[in-house]
Amino acid sequence: MVDVGAxxxxxxxxxxxxxIAIFVIVVIFRSIRIIPQAYAGVVERLGRYQRTLQPGLNLLVPFIDRLRPLVDMREQVVSFPPQPVITEDNLVVSIDTVVYFQVTDARAATYEIANYLSAVEQLTTTTLRNVVGGLNLEEALTSRDNINGQLRVVLDEATGKWGLRVSRVELKAIDPPHSIQDSMEKQMRAERDRRAAILTAEGSKQSQILEAEGRRQAExxxxxxDKQAAVLRAQGEAEAIEMVFNAIHNGDPDEKLLAYQYLQTLPKISESPSSKLWIIPSELTEALKGIGDAFGGRAGASGPRPTTPRPTSTSSPTAAAAVAAAQEAAKAADSIASEAMATTPNGGAATPPAE
Incomplete structure (x- = not known):
């Protein structure tokens, strides 16, 4: 039979x-604590702060030491919801803030403040209202760096005893009321239109100045x-006159040739369509008389001399009659000159009439 007691x-x-094995396992489990990097653990022994555990392997006294929740030692970024803030000119604006902070002392962050995140939020709100309350809307919109600096200084001083370090405070958005936004947009639009009008006027002014300068330079x-052309033209005419004058003096023309040229020029005077009245000068009869006297003897040797009609002296004959008389005289002079040149021994060397 089996012994029941045994x-x-x-x-x-x-x-x-x-x-016993389970107890040993539990003791070992409660005695060994592994703290990850960038975290810290606060150990209480019999309810009193004992030490702060660093990252790595740590040993505790089981059932005597207690490890509180780990504290994150990294820099944290917390964005707080929009807060209504009243400016100096009694306008309500909504401001979003972002706070960058880091826990530097795990013991102070655990025992000096119950909830440091909520404390930082409330402190940021009150400080923001104090700072922005002394500024008007325009200053609040254009002085973000100043506001950020004041908030950071106040928060850093207040949270130092909590084991926190506030590195940066940023205003993420400043939203004025919709009516103010509409007014600001209209003001900005008017300012842009004014600047555009000023720039357009300045451009038009510069354009007109440049155009006037260009016209002045062109004139x-x-x-x-024109001055150079007039000078050159005058020089050319002077040289031409001088050449003609020298040629005339070198050729030494006599009165007969000059009378003949005078008769050749008279018909050209009447070619102008504006010639309504032509006065026969008294020199015409003298020129005809000189030619007749010069070549009369030579023409009688070759044949009968054509009778040159002597125009009657009138005070104002018609232009047609004058032209006809001049043409008749010119033809008579041409015939007399031809006959004279034919009877002259060196007729080929006679000086040709100037055109």
Whole structure:
């Protein structure tokens, strides 16, 4: 027969061993703590702060030491919801803030403040209202750096005893009321229109100045060109006159040749369509008389001399009659000159009439 007492004793021993093994495992588990990097652990011994655990493997006294929740030692970024703030000119604006802070002392962050995130939020709100309350809307919109600096200084001083360090405070958005936004947009639009009108006027002014300067330079250059052309033209005419004058004096023309040229020029005077009245000068009869006297003897040797009609002296004959008389005289002079040249021994060397 099986001994019941021995069997019960064996079962008891097995259960005891199992309990002891479980106890040992629990003790080992509660004694060993592994702290990850960038975290810190606060250890309390019998309810009192004992030490701060650093990252890595740490040993605790089981059932005596207690590890509080780990504290994140990295820099944290917290964005707070929009807060209504009243400016100096009694306008309500909504401001979003972003705070960058870091826990530098895990013990102070655990025991000096119950909830440091909520404390930082409330402190940021009150400080923001104090700072922005002393500024008008335009200053608040254009002085973000100044506001950020004041907030950071106040928060850093207040949170130093909590084991926190505030590195930066940024205003994410400043939203004025919709009516103010519409007014600001109209003002900005008017300012842009004013600047555009000023720029357009300045451009038009510069354009007109440049155009006037260009016209002035063109007129100056044109006047210089006309001056040079007039000078060159006058020099050319002077040289031509001088050449003609020298040629006339070198050729030594006599009165007969001059009278002949005078008769050749008279018909050209009447070619102008504006000639309504032509006065026959008294020199015409003298020229005809000189030619007749010069070549009369030579023409009688070759044949009968054509009778040259002597125009009657009138005070104002018609232009047609004058032209006809001049043409008749010119023809008579041409015939007399031809006959004279034919009878002259060196007729080929006679000086040709000037055109």
């Amino acid at each position: 069997f019960i004793g064996q079962i008891f021993i097995v259960i005891l061993l199992i309990v 100056i250059l044109k006047a210089e060109g």
